[in-house]
Amino acid sequence: MRVLFLCLLSLLILACSTSSETHIKQSELLTLLQSEQVPIIIDVRSNREFNAGHIPHAQHVPFWQSFTSDALDNKEKQEQVILYCEHGPRAGIAKLAYTLAGFKKIRYVQGHMTSWRKAGLPMETQ
Structure with missing residues (x-):
């Protein structure tokens, strides 16, 4: 149990820290959205939050479904995946799921x- 807690804590810290390896700048993502190479974008927030407004082209997979969702089953494992939530912690949990996948x-x-x-x-908006 303690190991699981430490793993989750580490992921949450990574989600909140910023570097070009772990985060994509808004301007960079906006450029990709306007190109022909739109990455896989996953919004891990609640239904209500997603329906109120989300990044264009985002798929909705709530963080708690990330471990069981088949939303990315037909995607190449080398494709870029962009995750976001409202502030960071839920995206950290989802990153663990997609890393394990x-x-x-x-x-x-x-x-x-x-x-x-x-x-x-x-x-x-939806």
Whole structure:
């Protein structure tokens, strides 16, 4: 139990820290959204949060479903996966799930949805 707690704590710390290896800048993601090479973008927030507004092209897989979802079964494990939640902790849990599923290039949106919204960047609603 203690090992599991330490693993989860480590992932949460990684989700909140920022570096180009772990996070993608909003401007970089916006450029990718406007290109032909849109990465896999996963919004791990609740249904209500996702429906209220999400990053364009994002798939909705709530963090608690990340370990059991088949949403990425047809994707190559080398594809870039971009995760975000509102602030970071839920994305950290989802990253563990996708890492265990074999994905190698997983990054978080810098500042997550809170910063994306504050910057006035494009959003889609359901």
